[in-house]
Amino acid sequence: MSDDKHDRERKLMDLLLRIKKAPFYKRKLADYNLMNIGLEKISKLPFTVNAELRKAEAFDHLAVEHKEAIHYCESVDTTEKKTSTWLTQKDLETGIRQIKGCGLDKEDIVLFRFPEEFTTTSFHMEQACLEVGATIIPAHRMVMSYPKLLSLMDRLSVTVIVGSPREIERMTETIRLLGLDKGEHFPSLRAIIVTGEVMSDRRKEHLERKWDVPLFNIYSTNETGNIAAMCEHGAMHIFEQDVVVEAWKEDGSGPVDQGDRGLAVITTLSSQASPLLRYLNEDVISFEQGLCPCGKTEKKLVCYGQLQQRTRFKGIVLDEKDIQDAIYSLDPVPAAWKVIQQKNGLHIMLDSEQYDERSLEEIEGKLSKMLKVAVTVEIGYGTLLNRNELLQDIVPKRQEYIGNEGSEDPNVSSSILLRDLLDRGYSAFRINEYEKAHRLFEEAISLVPHSAEAHAWLAAVYGRQIDTAWSLTDKIDLFNKLENEITVALEIDPTLPLARRMNGSKLLNTPDMLGGDPAEAAKEFRYCIEQGMNDIEIWVSLAKCYMETADLAKAREALKEALAIEPKNEEALQLLQDAMNK
Structure with a gap:
């Protein structure tokens, strides 16, 4: 194993040891065995999605003692929901090391121009400037017109502009409006560093022509910090010693092939205060391995934009x-x-x-x-x-x-996490771990309240818990919960086979005086079979409906279908004998 890979494996092991100190991950990883999980097996661990981070309280993300945190950042989406990021001194040193690689030095006078300053990357950049001894002009903290901003750049001989691409474009248009000459008014400017938006090749070339200086891009998010940075040859190199980057298919079914576009999944190996495990940020990326003319061997990343903009x-x-x-x-x-x-x-x-x-x-x-x-x-x-x-x-x-026009973009990350929760809940349900399944299905409903499938599965859990409950009071309470979940599931999607199946089970197993109806239950089970359900339990349930309604011929047909699936099933054999004797 190479020294670099060995170091990354060690960092992942350290991350998995400390990440459960954050209340958020203590809950999320409660069912996972983190032993013997290396880089090759990281995909066995769950995704983290933005919806979860927004829902959690600020201190839920903190994996160290609060006194160890030295800086706090927030990002706000269009719904005004916040995600929190904490930094320790070691986190700050990591960010400074990454930014210093962008070529800042003590001779530089750096103008900062971000729409918002309350971000991880802008803080890292400011601290990196202080580390190398560069002069900072924090213009993102000043409300000033663009002519005043350009005048400030001229008077103070700014050498580097750091900001969002859109801010650079607004400054570009102001230069045109004022009829300024870049060579005459900004002769000291040597580079522009941008972050926060997609920077296509043509956009980069356009801004470099307008300013006559090289432009460098940093790929980062407020939650993860810096992920990759552009070299002098225009390649975006991943900070592999600090992050693991995966690219996954849009449906979450697996990773894409190298060079293909997929959803970015980020694990922050070096983060101490707010570590993230397999954070699905909904950016579309691709990456390739190979030696760059700059001499770096780290993977080269391309960001294509957010999935909801596709x-x-x-x-x-x-x-x-x-x-x-x-x-x-x-x-x-x-x-x-x-x-x-x-x-x-x-x-x-x-x-x-x-x-x-x-x-x-x-x-x-x-x-x-x-x-x-x-x-x-x-x-x-x-x-x-x-x-x-x-x-x-x-x-x-x-x-x-x-x-x-006229539609909302789907929250793909929530859909992928929902699928993960439902699959894990079903696995627990199959081995009779009903408490665990109950918790996972409730978590799924909390994430996506309009998931008919999650409500139907929770109803299934209540059905099994009714069978094992001892007291009549508990059975009545569980039955009321089951009935409510079935009602909700059918209101959301009246065509969902699982919801119809649960409704059939309720109608079959409820006494007539409380609303039971075996004939209606049979209709529900037949619908499910027509939709492709073909397991022994549904055929046995259908047979019971026919026996309750004295339709013995159909009961025998259903039981034969059941025994074709499992010939030695004792319940089906006994029911068939009962049907033959009547």
């Missing part, structure tokens, strides 16, 4: 990176843009004063050819970017790049 048309799948590469190939490149997915293609809004209506057909043709879908284009000036706001002390609104 568009699909009859086998054509487009991620934000694909759309960016098309739009930033236009000449001129628009100052702002927005894409709306429609039923028959994409509607793209372009904000630029350098287009006219005569170019509309040409632009539509070029974009349609590049994206391989029908594209309509709307050209305007000031429709997406308010130039007056650029010139005033107004905090600009967050840019939305891709919208989906």
Whole structure:
């Protein structure tokens, strides 16, 4: 085993030892044996999804004593739900080491321009500057117009800009509005470092042409910290000594092949305060192994954007990176843009004063050819970017790049985690571990309250617990819970076979005076069989319905089907004998 792999294995072992100190993971990993889990077996451990992190309290993520944490960050989504990240001194040192590799030095004067400063990466960058002795201008903390910001850069001879790509583009447009010359007004500028958004090849080239300096991208999230950084050859190298990166199929069924697109799954090996295990962040990525001209051997990662920004048309799948590469190939490149997915293609809004209506057909043709879908284009000036706001002390609104007309994007990470919880609950149910199954199905309902399958499985657990309950009071209480879960499941999806099966079991096993109805139960079981259920239990249940309604011929037919599946089943044999004797 190479020294690098041995070190990563050791870090994973250390992570699994300490991660249960966080209340969140103590609960989540209660049923897992973490012994002998190495890098090759990490996929046996559960995913962590954003919905879980948002639901947990801030201190649930903390895996160290609170006095060891030196910094706290939050990220907020569009629903104002927060995810929390804590940092220890060691976490800070890890982040500084990663950022220092981006080439900052003590001669630099660094302008920070993020829409939000309350992020892990911006904090790491500031601390890295302090570590190397660079000068910091924290302009993201100041409400100022872009002309004032550019004046500040000119007067203070800024050498590096650090910020989001959209902030760099707003500064670019302001330079155009003011008629400034980059060489004359910003001669000291030598590099731009961006993070927080997709940076396609064409977008990178566009900004490098406008500023005449190299641009470097850092792939990070507030929850994980830094994941990868771009070298001078434009390759994004993963920080393999600090993170494990997997790429999984969209349905969660397994990893994708090397080079193919999949969902990013991040394990933070080096994180002390807020470690994450197999965090499914819903970014679409790919990665490849191979020696880079820069000399690095770490995997090279490409980020294509978030899965909820993906568009699909009859086998054509487009991620934000694909759309960016098309739009930033236009000449001129628009100052702002927005894409709306429609039923028959994409509607793209372009904000630029350098287009006219005569170019509309040409632009539509070029974009349609590049994206391989029908594209309509709307050209305007000031429709997406308010130039007056650029010139005033107004905090600009967050840019939305891709919208989906008339529908909401599915929460894929929650769907994958739901499937995992249901599968684990079913495994526990099969071996009669009903308490464990109960907890897992309740967790599934908490994650996705509208899951009919989760409610139906919880009803199944209540059904088994009724059989083992001793007191009449307990049986009545469990029956009421079973009935409620069946009702909810059928309200959500009246066609779900499992819910119909549970309803059939309730109708069969409930006394007539309490609403039992074997004839209706038989209809439910027949429906389930027509939908593909074919196990011995459902045929025996159907036979019992027919025996209750004195339809012995059909009862015998059902029992023969049951015995075809399991010829020596004692219950089916006894029922068949009873049916033959009547």
